[in-house]
Amino acid sequence: MNTNNEKQLLSDTEVVQRIFDHIDNATTDKGNQSWKEPVDNYRSKARLEAELKILQSRTIVFCPSSALAKPGDYVARDVAGIPLIAVRGLDGEVRAFRNACRHRGVQLANGHGCARALVCPYHGWAYGLDGSLKSIPHENGFPDLDKATRGLVAVACLQSNGLVFINQNSEENIEHDVSSLPKLIPDGYRLLNLNSQIVKANWKLHLESSLEGYHIRQTHKNTFFPVQYDNLTVVEAFGENSRVAFPYQSIEGLRHKNQTDISVDGRLTYVYHLFPNVVISTFPGCMQVVVLEPIDESTTRQHSYLVSDIDENQTALLDSVFEGQKFAAKGAIEDLQIVQSAQRGLLSGANEFLEFGLFETAIVRLHVHLAREMARLDKTCGK
Ligand code: FES
Ligand SMILES: [Fe+2]
Known part of the structure; x- marks a missing residue:
């Protein structure tokens, strides 16, 4: 745009x-x-x-910012065939991730809602609203796993002018793309x-x-x-x-x-x-x-x-x-x-x-x- x-x-x-x-x-x-x-x-x-x-x-519009009004609010849906999830963190920031668990790939949520953490429905790996992997049930089954490297995979995301924008191409500059748009949602x-x-x-x-x-x-x-x-x-x-x-x-x-x-x-x-x-x-x-x-x-x-x-x-x-x-x-x-x-x-x-x-x-x-x-x-x- x-x-x-x-x-x-x-x-x-x-x-x-x-x-x-x-x-x-x-x-x-x-x-x-x-x-x-x-x-x-x-x-x-x-x-x-x-x-x-x-x-x-x-860089494309994902949803209006007001769809993610408070911490924990999320919207999960496909974007061009790729399942993504955008969520507002406890710090007020909106982040977007590929909507797939880092264990065996199950989607963490569907549609929209509000959650304190993103918990995988398959085995219960739990991610913070910032995407970090917080807990693994029976963690002793994964002796070599480094939780710090297994957070959700981030997608470029920017909240601006009442809209949440995402860009799945890490080489593109989302800020540049959004900067000259007029304010559409006051x-x-x-x-x-x-x-x-x-x-x-x-x-x-x-x-x-x-x-x-x-x-x-x-x-x-x-x-x-x-x-x-x-x-x-x-x-x-x-x-x-x-x-x-x-x-x-x-x-x-x-x-x-x-x-x-x-x-x-x-x-x-x-x-x-x-x-x-x-x-x-x-x-x-x-x-x-x-x-x-x-x-x-x-x-x-x-x-x-x-x-x-x-x-x-x-x-x-x-x-x-x-x-x-x-x-x-x-x-x-x-x-x-x-x-x-x-x-x-x-x-x-x-x-x-x-x-x-x-x-x-x-x-x-x-x-x-x-x-x-x-x-x-x-x-x-x-x-
Ligand atoms: S696939 Fe998510 S916890 Fe196993
Ligand atoms: Fe018409």
């Missing part, structure tokens, strides 16, 4: 002004190139393997909800549905379309990443406001695509962090984290957040049905490529950058 040498994102005021220009002129942001992506790139095992290698070699946000679900589609097909507003009228006829606009988005690039602004019709309430002092909460949704596989969206009173974990070429596990700065005592405000999320979930189901249909459509043999036009520019950027990463991988492998 490199952002070096790129311009900063527009201010809210500038985005709103650009949206008003589009409303008044019946226009939308357009990119300067279209793109044809071969259908084999959505259904080939070899391509998926290569994409997993790319994910394994990069301080004080806490976790409201997390869940994961299987989507029967390639991870890119699923991702693409979040990155354009060209389908609002047709796909979301009775959900988003009545309160938003069809094909009206502001699309910005920051490094390999993109931000797409989807205005709600309530944005008209900002027409005569002092433009230097506006809040876009409840007036638009920003969708941040953090290349390659993470989407962060703003909703009224909350944000959603979605990590797409490819399972195979036609299956994706979607990990969703809902975070908010609303205090738990503010029940009326929280109720309205959950009402809003129920509404958003209806639209998300519509997207899922379309995306899964698109995956089946790949099998029809009708298309050699999927076509992305000038309105779908954030998707074009995804494929441009993936193609560049694929070329880099080929070079590294000496092909």
